[in-house]
Amino acid sequence: xxxxxxxxxxxxxxxxxxxxxxxxxxxxxxxxxxxxxxxxxxxxxxxxxxxxxxxxxxxxxxxxxxxxxxxxxxxxxxxxxxxxxxxxxxxxxxxxxxxxxxxxxxxx
Amino acid sequence: xxxxxxxxxxxxxxxxxxxxxxxxxxxxxxxxxxxxxxxxxxxxxxxxxxxxxxxxxxxxxxxxxxxxxxxxxxxxxxxxxxxxxxxxxxxxxxxxxxxxxxxxxxxxxxxxx
Numbered sequence: 437x438x439x440x441x442x443x444x445x446x447x448x449x450x451x452x453x454x455x456x457x458x459x460x461x462x463x464x465x466x467x468x469x470x471x472x473x474x475x476x477x478x479x480x481x482x483x484x485x486x487x488x489x490x491x492x493x494x495x496x497x498x499x500x501x502x503x504x505x506x507x508x509x510x511x512x513x514x515x516x517x518x519x520x521x522x523x524x525x526x527x528x529x530x531x532x533x534x535x536x537x538x539x540x541x542x543x544x
Numbered sequence: 545x546x547x548x549x550x551x552x553x554x555x556x557x558x559x560x561x562x563x564x565x566x567x568x569x570x571x572x573x574x575x576x577x578x579x580x581x582x583x584x585x586x587x588x589x590x591x592x593x594x595x596x597x598x599x600x601x602x603x604x605x606x607x608x609x610x611x612x613x614x615x616x617x618x619x620x621x622x623x624x625x626x627x628x629x630x631x632x633x634x635x636x637x638x639x640x641x642x643x644x645x646x647x648x649x650x651x652x653x654x655x656x657x
Contacts, residue, residue: 466643478635479587479648524587531577531589531600532637532646 440525459525548649567636
């Protein structure tokens with residue numbers, strides 16, 4: 437399994453601050469994906485970064501990938517209350533393997 | 545924007561009964577998946593389906609489970625003889641290609657009593 441593991445487990449920030457979370461994985465990958473899950477809801481795909489990419493942006497999201505360290509980071513800039521959710525990285529070896537996630541709480 | 549839909553949103557069943565969870569993937573997608581999330585635990589892969597057959601399944605996906613694409617739009621997960629430990633959120637997902645973004649439905653909460 438190429439399961440991603442997120443760090444930290446939980447993060448609490450003030451609205452407007454940036455949130456950074458990390459993901460580590462074990463084996464080589466084709467791509468790495470980040471997902472968000474609001475409490476009790478489905479998973480929302482945020483961004484996919486391919487193994488030959490180092491950085492990718494989507495709106496307020498920035499993802500980096502370091503294949504030499506087998507790690508990725510997700511940065512959410514100018515956080516909003518609506519960003520409160522759990523964030524997961526998943527490596528794609530066809531079947532997604534999810535970690536336990538980082539729970540982000542954005543305080544108003 | 546196209547989305548994956550799942551029905552029902554919540555299913556309550558008695559132990560030993562059979563349930564069928566339904567999903568309508570995004571129409572032009574070719575790969576279909578079921579995942580499970582037991583309360584408080586990680587999302588776990590169950591099975592993937594392509595070209596009308598199972599392409600991969602996890603250890604969880606034993607003979608109690610089956611999947612079917614009965615027509616051009618629905619994708620179903622059948623759980624026979626449900627057990628208490630089958631209680632979980634079941635998510636359906638679909639993707640256009642094998643290594644692409646997977647789009648998840650809102651889930652079906654299955655409660656086995």
